[in-house]
Amino acid sequence: GEDVEQSLFLSVREGDSSVINCTYTDSSSTYLYWYKQEPGAGLQLLTYIFSNMDMKQDQRLTVLLNKKDKHLSLRIADTQTGDSAIYFCAETPRSQGNLIFGKGTKLSVKP
Amino acid sequence: DSGVTQTPKHLITATGQRVTLRCSPRSGDLSVYWYQQSLDQGLQFLIQYYNGEERAKGNILERFSAQQFPDLHSELNLSSLELGDSALYFCASSVTPDRANTGELFFGEGSRLTVL
Numbered sequence: 001g002e003d004v005e006q007s008l009f010l011s012v013r014e015g016d017s018s019v020i021n022c023t024y025t026d027s028s029s030t031y032l033y034w035y036k037q038e039p040g041a042g043l044q045l046l047t048y049i050f051s052n053m054d055m056k057q058d059q060r061l062t063v064l065l066n067k068k069d070k071h072l073s074l075r076i077a078d079t080q081t082g083d084s085a086i087y088f089c090a091e092t093p094r095s096q097g098n099l100i101f102g103k104g105t106k107l108s109v110k111p
Numbered sequence: 112d113s114g115v116t117q118t119p120k121h122l123i124t125a126t127g128q129r130v131t132l133r134c135s136p137r138s139g140d141l142s143v144y145w146y147q148q149s150l151d152q153g154l155q156f157l158i159q160y161y162n163g164e165e166r167a168k169g170n171i172l173e174r175f176s177a178q179q180f181p182d183l184h185s186e187l188n189l190s191s192l193e194l195g196d197s198a199l200y201f202c203a204s205s206v207t208p209d210r211a212n213t214g215e216l217f218f219g220e221g222s223r224l225t226v227l
Binding site: 040043098104 | 115146153167169
């Protein structure tokens with residue numbers, strides 16, 4: 001079935017790197033996504049990776065994709081207090097337009 | 112601001128009641144998605160409409176229904192409400208039914224429903 005798994009909490013110190021991991025189930029997903037939800041707000045697309053890529057870097061963000069293990073990770077370098085939020089991993093079910101989200105990882109950044 | 116508007120932002124009602132949540136998608140977006148976010152279930156896909164037609168269905172209860180109108184706004188109707196229906200309900204929109212290219216969904220800020 002469709003199930004995207006993520007750890008629920010991560011706590012880091014300001015300036016450290018954060019790594020949020022995710023496992024997904026649908027190998028046909030063309031894109032895999034990371035969305036960010038700040039307190040009291042809706043979700044916002046943070047970054048995405050095309051399924052034929054292994055890595056994508058975008059400023060402080062690095063996405064790694066291991067298709068064999070269906071594992072996706074998001075690395076945030078030099079984590080700041082403003083990065084405190086819930087991060088959702090999402091996949092695309094076969095032939096559907098909707099996204100399937102994990103339960104989200106709450107990132108807490110301590111000063 | 113994502114451009115997706117949801118009303119009301121907060122709603123408190125009693126068990127057994129019926130409520131309607133409204134969503135206006137981004138200008139030009141034809142596809143609307145509804146999601147339910149609760150603490151224990153995370154973000155659950157409910158239903159998708161494209162240009163007025165139902166496109167995909169997720170974990171939507173029979174007590175819930177939705178529609179998309181000719182002006183592309185959408186409404187989610189929740190009836191015979193139970194305590195467990197208390198959640199944040201998000202609407203999202205995209206241009207195409209299959210989210211071509213980057214596949215981005217644009218989310219509203221949500222409607223928080225509390226059932227007492």
